[in-house]
Amino acid sequence: MVGRLNSTRGGTGTVPKDAPSAASLAKAWFGREILPLEAALMQYLEHNWRNASDITDLRQEIYARVFSAALQAIPERPKQYLFVTAKNILINRMRHEQVVPIEAAADLDALEIEAEEPGADRVVIARDELRRLQAALVRLAPRCREAVTLGRIEGLSRPEIAARMGITEISVSQYLTQGIRELADILYGEPPNVRRKP
């Protein structure tokens, strides 16, 4: 199955006029099917690419390509589509940089993607989800956690958070922005129960 990207395209049939736009379907699909695979994808990239500082760029490129494809037609097997895309992008990069570590190439060839039922990775019991979110919150840096807690849990506004934390609204903004980024990394990019480096 590896490498036949086109086999997953098409076949969605005719679309009724009042159906949601391709863009909103692609977005929903991206959130539902692709993001829950991020931890696995990051593991795959970290394992197969020696330069850690490239990983965020690689992930971005993979997501952009997968999303563009979904705008045309929603791939039927998200997990397979994601990892085949990842593999192709890695191979291209290796060719481009003309540095192909033998073991990396071997790993790439050995890539097998089980044809799982869609969504098998994202079955989450509501209660576990809340626990997971709490665990994510705990992993934020203290000031950042405080800002996110006041903003997201207690529902306070920027000025209220600023008053409580004794900092400027600009600083509150910065903590919240940092929190938004870190939470996405923790919730999607890291396997559950992994300790985060300080």
Place this chain on the structure above:
Amino acid sequence: MTGVAAESASPPRATSIEQRAAEWLERRAFGRWTEGDAESLDAWLNESVDHEVAFYRLEFGWERTARLSALRSGLPRNAKSKTRDWAGHFKLMAAASAIAALCVGGIYEYVLAPKGMTYATDIGGRKILTLPDGSKIELNTNTAVRIAADDTGRKVWLTKGEAFFQIHHDAVHPFAVMVGDHKITDLGTKFLVRRQPDGMIVSLIEGSARVEAIGPGAKAQAAELKPGDIARATHTSVSVSHKQIAMLETQLGWRQGVLIFHDTSLAAAAAEFNRYNRQKLIVSDQAVAKLTIDGTFPAARVETFARLARDVLGLHVENKGDRIVIAR
């Protein structure tokens, strides 16, 4: 991560896009968001698929965290509104309030509390427990509670310290708090319980509750509480007094990390600070101990309090490491 991060002149391109996306999201969630902003965001998203995926990824993550609001404690929104302008005995009040408004610190730890477990806080700690039925228990400093392992989990033992209860209404399963030889039963209320060496003090803020002695040989010592009631229960008696709700709420300052004093003797204020801090305040002089103070103080800033006592009351203050001695 494996491998050595290469020295790179600039951060990865994806990182700067992600930062930009996060700034958009933060502004939309917390800033003043106008139609013009919405258009600018759309334009930015349309610039490239890279922008879109970065933004959607953060947006989905942030949307997931909306569930966290289930843990909301109902902290008073504005710390200042609790600080009433009582006629001050000393100028201490104004100065202290200004500081309190700035440094209400010490954020809560939020815990989803399964049944059959014991939860505790250290000196200076605070914790909010959310029970399976949505009821909440806020633990003050140096406090311990155990939650029953039965089906409903609507029975709690306060084994140490002080806790504020916000109980979900359930007519079929009354909520019970056990404190030594006493039992508090209620149906959907807000109340504060503080354990004492010889019993407990219950302050009822909302709803109704019943306090009774259950120990061996307990006579029919019971009282029905209504809002504003304060029950003092000892081994031998249960007595009830009544105060304005606003006055009761001064006892809840700790939920915002502050201590609220109103015509409080320096000795009593010191005792209050000592519950929250390892560094103890000692008032060495009887005459000094009787001075009264008004004001709102951050519970964790014992030094701030001592400094104000020195500067405003003109007292002699000596920091001896594990304790601060206040004298004339």
